[in-house]
Amino acid sequence: MSGGLGIIAGGGELPRAIAKSARAGGRSVFVLALNGMTGDWARDYPHESVALGELGRAFRAFKAHDCSDITLAGKVQRPKFSEIKLDARAVLAAPRVIAAALKGDDALLRAVVDMFEREGLRVVGAAEAAPDLIAREGVMGRTKPNAENLADIAQAFAIARAMGALDVGQAAIVCAGLALAVEAAEGTDAMMARIANLPEHFRGTKSKPRGVLVKAPKPIQDGKTDLPVVGVETVRNAHAVALAGIAVEAGAALIVDRDAVVAEADKLGLFLAGVAR
Amino acid sequence: MSGGLGIIAGGGELPRAIAKSARAGGRSVFVLALNGMTGDWARDYPHESVALGELGRAFRAFKAHDCSDITLAGKVQRPKFSEIKLDARAVLAAPRVIAAALKGDDALLRAVVDMFEREGLRVVGAAEAAPDLIAREGVMGRTKPNAENLADIAQAFAIARAMGALDVGQAAIVCAGLALAVEAAEGTDAMMARIANLPEHFRGTKSKPRGVLVKAPKPIQDGKTDLPVVGVETVRNAHAVALAGIAVEAGAALIVDRDAVVAEADKLGLFLAGVAR
Numbered sequence: 001m002s003g004g005l006g007i008i009a010g011g012g013e014l015p016r017a018i019a020k021s022a023r024a025g026g027r028s029v030f031v032l033a034l035n036g037m038t039g040d041w042a043r044d045y046p047h048e049s050v051a052l053g054e055l056g057r058a059f060r061a062f063k064a065h066d067c068s069d070i071t072l073a074g075k076v077q078r079p080k081f082s083e084i085k086l087d088a089r090a091v092l093a094a095p096r097v098i099a100a101a102l103k104g105d106d107a108l109l110r111a112v113v114d115m116f117e118r119e120g121l122r123v124v125g126a127a128e129a130a131p132d133l134i135a136r137e138g139v140m141g142r143t144k145p146n147a148e149n150l151a152d153i154a155q156a157f158a159i160a161r162a163m164g165a166l167d168v169g170q171a172a173i174v175c176a177g178l179a180l181a182v183e184a185a186e187g188t189d190a191m192m193a194r195i196a197n198l199p200e201h202f203r204g205t206k207s208k209p210r211g212v213l214v215k216a217p218k219p220i221q222d223g224k225t226d227l228p229v230v231g232v233e234t235v236r237n238a239h240a241v242a243l244a245g246i247a248v249e250a251g252a253a254l255i256v257d258r259d260a261v262v263a264e265a266d267k268l269g270l271f272l273a274g275v276a277r
Numbered sequence: 278m279s280g281g282l283g284i285i286a287g288g289g290e291l292p293r294a295i296a297k298s299a300r301a302g303g304r305s306v307f308v309l310a311l312n313g314m315t316g317d318w319a320r321d322y323p324h325e326s327v328a329l330g331e332l333g334r335a336f337r338a339f340k341a342h343d344c345s346d347i348t349l350a351g352k353v354q355r356p357k358f359s360e361i362k363l364d365a366r367a368v369l370a371a372p373r374v375i376a377a378a379l380k381g382d383d384a385l386l387r388a389v390v391d392m393f394e395r396e397g398l399r400v401v402g403a404a405e406a407a408p409d410l411i412a413r414e415g416v417m418g419r420t421k422p423n424a425e426n427l428a429d430i431a432q433a434f435a436i437a438r439a440m441g442a443l444d445v446g447q448a449a450i451v452c453a454g455l456a457l458a459v460e461a462a463e464g465t466d467a468m469m470a471r472i473a474n475l476p477e478h479f480r481g482t483k484s485k486p487r488g489v490l491v492k493a494p495k496p497i498q499d500g501k502t503d504l505p506v507v508g509v510e511t512v513r514n515a516h517a518v519a520l521a522g523i524a525v526e527a528g529a530a531l532i533v534d535r536d537a538v539v540a541e542a543d544k545l546g547l548f549l550a551g552v553a554r
Binding site: 166169198 | 354432435436439440442443444445446449450455456457458459460461462463467471474475476479
């Protein structure tokens with residue numbers, strides 16, 4: 001940790017939370033904002049805005065700001081290849097990255113990580129860049145999971161981990177022993193929203209919330225790539241479809257930001273649990 | 278096969294296809310129609326209509342019509358327990374069936390199968406009741422899968438089988454190496470419909486269909502319970518979301534009815550393949 005932390009910032013709350021946490025820990029932070037994806041918060045930090053494909057410019061910016069470590073965080077809409085403008089450095093990297101992208105998200109991330117490491121930058125996961133975001137073991141708020149919830153959590157972890165191993169998705173919803181939804185390319189929020197379309201006796205209702213959302217890391221996500229993230233929106237979306245709560249793997253998920261998430265879960269009556277693997 | 282075949286007929290085209298096939302094979306057929314689920318076609322056969330929960334009546338009807346074997350076929354909407362009226366025989370069976378239902382579809386089916394077998398009725402799968410519906414190995418129509426489709430098929434089988442092993446669902450959609458959708462409680466048609474909501478560069482378009490639907494049997498579906506079914510509607514729905522084709526496991530899926538399904542696939546330019554395990 002000799003130099004500063006460079007954050008390649010996609011959308012959502014995670015990159016901002018990492019920046020805040022790293023700065024609070026006394027580290028210098030530089031934000032590489034992606035055009036159209038990163039929020040305005042980047043202005044609060046030394047930053048530079050680039051388009052996807054401006055790889056040479058990214059390398060130069062990290063070096064100019066004395067970054068020794070970089071982290072990739074936040075949502076990046078999988079781009080249409082034809083819309084990416086490649087700079088000279090990116091043209092050299094393109095064949096490898098495209099080949100990787102065709103194999104799935106994890107292969108793509110590994111290829112991107114390799115590329116930065118060949119430039120002498122250490123790629124670290126959010127867990128290392130901002131350790132206080134990591135979910136700890138135990139129930140995080142006032143609401144506790146009941147016996148049915150605990151059984152649903154175990155079942156949903158088995159499903160989410162099986163799908164993670166195949167590079168499909170990270171999340172699953174189980175209600176009273178029935179698998180209601182499994183995440184693939186649509187993402188967690190779209191997956192949650194659709195359980196409202198299932199017959200009412202499959203799932204919870206406003207008066208009687210039931211079922212759990214579980215997010216599990218993909219086994220091949222080795223801490224250098226995105227861990228599952230739970231934020232205030234996740235809690236609100238889970239409440240909107242009458243789930244009883246949310247569980248993540250302790251030590252292998254990010255809670256962004258924790259105080260607000262726990263407050264929202266308490267307010268809405270959902271449990272939020274970190275479960276040891 | 279000493280006596281007739283009794284068909285417990287849910288919704289959809291499968292029970293009718295089984296009845297037609299068994300009768301064409303020279304066997305006497307009796308249809309147990311479920312109120313509100315079985316189509317009008319049951320009138321073409323000796324039949325009796327019952328409500329879910331009229332178990333004693335079902336046993337008597339099968340005996341009165343000299344059925345030695347019965348088969349369960351077609352879609353049965355998972356009922357709300359409170360809406361089921363149980364006759365005396367069903368009250369005896371209820372605790373066991375309810376306990377099984379809470380464990381998932383497969384456990385429920387096994388419990389129902391056990392119940393009939395204890396009454397001396399042999400429960401046979403659609404594969405045995407109507408062997409000519411079984412998918413054979415090879416491409417069934419004029420359109421052939423290309424190299425990308427073949428890779429997507431292999432990947433989608435891995436996903437569908439992993440989910441089947443956990444009693445989640447039977448189907449998955451993969452397009453160019455990316456898992457677009459995994460089936461859970463929503464069923465295959467709802468799963469297919471939602472890929473239209475994904476960004477266009479993830480999937481096929483009208484002018485360039487891409488991606489495959491795969492349906493795989495659950496490992497614990499031992500031929501006594503429902504095999505995956507592909508019908509004309511499946512082909513139409515796959516075409517509506519610009520998939521390139523459909524693959525099933527040879528010997529472990531039902532094509533209902535084959536001539537019409539192949540004609541529709543040919544007309545719409547989709548491939549339909551039976552793949553050896």
